[in-house]
Amino acid sequence: MPATADLEQLLRGASLRVTRPRIAVLGAVHDHPHADTASIIGHVRRDLRDVSQQAVYDVLQALTDAQLVRRIQPPGSVARYESRVGDNHHHVVCRSCGAIADVECAVGHAPCLVASDDHGFVIDEAEVVFRGLCPDCRSETTP
Numbered sequence: 440m441p442a443t444a445d446l447e448q449l450l451r452g453a454s455l456r457v458t459r460p461r462i463a464v465l466g467a468v469h470d471h472p473h474a475d476t477a478s479i480i481g482h483v484r485r486d487l488r489d490v491s492q493q494a495v496y497d498v499l500q501a502l503t504d505a506q507l508v509r510r511i512q513p514p515g516s517v518a519r520y521e522s523r524v525g526d527n528h529h530h531v532v533c534r535s536c537g538a539i540a541d542v543e544c545a546v547g548h549a550p551c552l553v554a555s556d557d558h559g560f561v562i563d564e565a566e567v568v569f570r571g572l573c574p575d576c577r578s579e580t581t582p
Contacts, residue, residue: 450507453505455502455507460490461498461502464479464498467479474519475518480492480495508520509523516537527544529541529568530567538573
């Protein structure tokens with residue numbers, strides 16, 4: 440996890456007030472990439488026992504709006520949060536256990552990443568979700 444001073448600097452740099460819940464939530468997202476809200480609440484409550492669920496939801500929204508965290512929601516999954524922002528990376532999701540890992544942006548000839556008709560939009564991101572079995576689940580299904 441980044442040092443508290445680094446988290447405070449990130450918040451200030453995004454013109455957000457530095458509060459204990461914001462530091463705790465931002466730290467939890469940095470420590471647990473792709474965690475869902477319930478998991479983040481659990482991690483935050485280890486340090487701030489009486490933080491409300493609503494406070495964590497509000498902080499996640501503020502951090503997402505400030506682009507300090509990224510909210511992802513792979514098909515069939517609840518919303519998850521990561522601290523890796525500012526790039527156009529993708530994700531691979533295990534069909535069995537739901538594990539998620541980062542995948543660098545697709546390179547080379549990738550026609551699905553170029554819209555055939557942008558409908559006048561200025562496109563700045565393409566989302567790709569790769570699906571398969573993670574190594575642990577794959578080893579459970581093979582003799």
